Structures are given as C-alpha cells and as structure tokens.
Amino acid sequence: MDFSFSQDQITFKESAIEFAEKVLNKGAKDREGKCEFNRDGWEKCAEFGVQGLPVPEEYGGLGLDILTCVATMEGLGYGCKDSGLLFSLNSHIWTCESPLLKFGSEYQKSKYLPGLCNGTLIGGHAMTEPDSGSDAFSMRSKAEKRGDRYIINGTKMFITNAPIADILLVFAVTDPTKGFAGISAFIVEKGFPGFSTGKPLDMMGLKTCPLGEVVLQDCEVPEENRLGKEGAGAAIFNSEMEWERSCLFATHVGAMSRDINDCIRYVKERHQFEKPIAKFQAISHKIADMQVKLELSRLVLYKVAWLKAQGKRAPLESAMAKLFVSESYVQNCLEALQIHGAYGYSTELDFEKNVRDSIAGKIYSGTSEIQKNIIASILGL
Amino acid sequence: MSILENIEKILLTEIAVGLADKKIDPEADLLEQGIIDSLGLMKLIDFLEKTFSIKISDEEIVPENFQCLNSMVNLVQQHL
Numbered sequence A: 001m002d003f004s005f006s007q008d009q010i011t012f013k014e015s016a017i018e019f020a021e022k023v024l025n026k027g028a029k030d031r032e033g034k035c036e037f038n039r040d041g042w043e044k045c046a047e048f049g050v051q052g053l054p055v056p057e058e059y060g061g062l063g064l065d066i067l068t069c070v071a072t073m074e075g076l077g078y079g080c081k082d083s084g085l086l087f088s089l090n091s092h093i094w095t096c097e098s099p100l101l102k103f104g105s106e107y108q109k110s111k112y113l114p115g116l117c118n119g120t121l122i123g124g125h126a127m128t129e130p131d132s133g134s135d136a137f138s139m140r141s142k143a144e145k146r147g148d149r150y151i152i153n154g155t156k157m158f159i160t161n162a163p164i165a166d167i168l169l170v171f172a173v174t175d176p177t178k179g180f181a182g183i184s185a186f187i188v189e190k191g192f193p194g195f196s197t198g199k200p201l202d203m204m205g206l207k208t209c210p211l212g213e214v215v216l217q218d219c220e221v222p223e224e225n226r227l228g229k230e231g232a233g234a235a236i237f238n239s240e241m242e243w244e245r246s247c248l249f250a251t252h253v254g255a256m257s258r259d260i261n262d263c264i265r266y267v268k269e270r271h272q273f274e275k276p277i278a279k280f281q282a283i284s285h286k287i288a289d290m291q292v293k294l295e296l297s298r299l300v301l302y303k304v305a306w307l308k309a310q311g312k313r314a315p316l317e318s319a320m321a322k323l324f325v326s327e328s329y330v331q332n333c334l335e336a337l338q339i340h341g342a343y344g345y346s347t348e349l350d351f352e353k354n355v356r357d358s359i360a361g362k363i364y365s366g367t368s369e370i371q372k373n374i375i376a377s378i379l380g381l
Numbered sequence B: 001m002s003i004l005e006n007i008e009k010i011l012l013t014e015i016a017v018g019l020a021d022k023k024i025d026p027e028a029d030l031l032e033q034g035i036i037d038s039l040g041l042m043k044l045i046d047f048l049e050k051t052f053s054i055k056i057s058d059e060e061i062v063p064e065n066f067q068c069l070n071s072m073v074n075l076v077q078q079h080l
C-alpha cells in the first residue's frame, strides 16, 4: 500500500493550483453576481490541458493516468474559487468525453474529442427529465429508427452546460419492451434539426455554470451518432456515473483543503474576549472535525481512483466516495461559515456561496439517498 | 453445478428475490419481464466475473447478452 503521489503528480497538482489562482479567479465575484459563464477561463483551461487530462494524445489530450487527473483536479479545486466553472468542466470531462472515449467508434472519437479537448466544443449529458430523476431509466424520451437516422422526441431537464453545449450525450428509449435495457445513447449536436435548449435555469448555487432544459422535437440524429449498440444506454450511463462519482469530487476535496486553511488563518487572527478565537475549544474542535472529514474524503477518493486506474469496476466504492465527500463538503462549508460569524454570512466573502454550491453535490450524479440504496443493494439488502 | 445452474441460482436467490418460480425457462426474456433491474444486472456481472474468473467489458453489457439464461451462458462460455 502506497499513500503517496509521485513527484509528477505533485507537480501537476501544484501547477494546477498556481494556474487557477492566477488565471481563473479574476472577476469571479462579478460573474457570480451576473450568473455568467467564464468562457475565457474555459479556453485558458483548455490551453492548460484540463479538458484533455484523461484523453489520449492522439485525440488531442494529455493522456494522463487517472490518479494524476485526480491530483490535478484537486489542485484546481484548491485554487479556483469559481465552483460553477469547475462543475462545467467536470460534467464535460466525466459525462461526455469519458463515455465517448470508452464507447465511441473511431469516427466519433476523431470527430469530437479533439474539439472537446482544445476548448472549441463544450459537452454534457442529458438523462434527467421533468418526470424522471432518481428513477432515471423510467424516462419518456423516445428514439425511433427511420432509415439511416433516429428521430428523438422528448424533454430533458437540469442539464449541466445545456445552454452553452455544442454536443450532448442524449439518452432515449429505443425499445420500450425492455425497460432499462431498451435505452440507447446518442451524440446530439446543437445544430441538428429539432434540437433546442431553454434559457439557463436560476438555481441556488453554481451560478456561473449554465444549466437548463433541452427539447428534442423530431430531432434527427444520424445512425453513426448512436454511442455503442442499441440498448447499451444503461451500461454507458452506469459507467459514466461511476467515473463521475470517482473523479468529480476531487475538486471538492481541493476546495475543502483551501477552506480549512482559510479557517485556520482566520481563527488565529480574529480576537474576541482578548484571545484569538482559535483558543476556544468549540472553534478549534470544529476545525479538527473538518480536517478529519477532509482526510477521510481524500482517502476514499484516492482509493476509488486507484481502483479505476486498474481498470476495475467500482460501483460500491464510487457510491461510498460520492456520498461521503459530498456530505462532508456541505458540513465543512457550514462550519467554515459559522467560524467566520457574520463575515461568513456576508456575501463579501465566499463562505455563504460555498454552502449554496456544495449542496448541489448531494443531488447531482445520484442523490445521497440513491447512493445509500446502491450501497445497501450491493450488500445484499 | 453447470454454468446455467450457477446463474439460475444467483438469479433466484439474489437478483429476482420474491419470484415464486423455482426454475427459470432458459429462453424466457428476463429483461422484458422486468426480472433483472439495472442494479441487479450490476450484481449479476460481479457474480459472473468472480465465479467464472472472467472479465466482462462494459461494451458487452447489451441486451442480447443478458436477455435470457441461455444468452448469459453463451457470454460466459465465450470468455472461458
């Protein structure tokens, strides 16, 4: 058992922190107020290599192993205060690029991956519908084969990046008699006839990440844009969720680490009753608890990344990691706010924003309750 | 125990719990009947990989390989 990162991985992490602090934070507060996506930051991330981290060099990526990707994303999470941008990047990488890489034909990979890596294309995935969330496979969207194309009809809801996406991985029913096994996945370009998106939805947090509705009205998708075989949709979705649950939360771990450092600095400086508030055990114990949550989040995240690096399936471990890191992040954000008192509650600082942003992690990629269902089911319950 | 009996046993005891039948028709469409759900399929794949020391790729998780007992037996045999 080896708990250390290699020198290369440490270098990637440190340079990601430096890059994020220098390049991505300028104007973040302003963009948050205007709910504005940082397109320039997106392009700078592509120049740095973020969008292509796990993608092989032949398709324009850096071809890094998964632990190095996790180390780099953790660094970005530490350095970048724009959680909306990080969430957009994560969705793009783990729910669009990653399934394309795994299930895509050579034609699909060479057509889309270079643009997804170099920042010219933005991607995402569209599963959730107005009436199907946790019970994702009960979707109503249908894809009917007509000649050499599919005609998709349906509505997708809460789709990350939808208002700015160039391509979306859309899931639809091709065989209604087969339940979850009758679902297929399609790469849908924004210019395909019958594809449209609504305006960005106003959510509680992640304000700089555009998220919206997708309407597919007799949307024509060429057969060569079906990802994998007919009926492979559920396997593709499960595989991408496992990747997302294993890797997306690296940015949360980075952010937790930065928040603890901010708290430590603050409690040493802030004096009440003629003492630094760090000297009150009620405060120092909060930070001790936050550090324990951070350390355990790191361990569970690295363990699942290590399993994935070995090509193993990790449904149990990825569900546990997703559940633990997302819940810990919310708790740490709440404690960080409390430690900063009214300053923490003020919008001048980022602590209230972090609380709003963190709560989304308990919902997307399968809610906390659904992760517990998965864990219980694998335990035979 | 044959491959078929092994798979039938796990289906009856772990995946399709509550199914009254003691036997499964090897040609019965288990997906159409809703006997296997997506979590059940994950557990079934884990069982097949461990029991028969094989590796099933994500690309092989398509209906034709899991439709009925016989198709699962075929899939396992291809890997042995």
Ligand SMILES: Cc1cc2nc3c(=O)[nH]c(=O)nc-3n(C[C@H](O)[C@H](O)[C@H](O)COP(=O)(O)OP(=O)(O)OC[C@H]3O[C@@H](n4cnc5c(N)ncnc54)[C@H](O)[C@@H]3O)c2cc1C
Pocket: A091, A124, A125, A126, A127, A128, A132, A133, A134, A135, A157, A158, A159, A160, A161, A206, A211, A360, A363, A364, A365, A366, A367, A368, A369, A370, A373
């Ligand atoms: C920020 C954000 C980004 C998102 N991005 C995307 C995206 O890019 N693509 C996409 O397809 N979707 C996306 N979603 C949607 C997300 O996947 C769903 O919100 C999620 O799966 C939950 O579905 P729901 O909101 O419909 O809640 P519901 O499924 O209606 O659940 C409501 C409540 O009931 C609980 N519940 C439901 N079923 C059970 C059960 N069996 N056992 C116990 N409790 C249960 C849930 O945990 C929840 O607390 C995003 C959501 C958010 C918040």
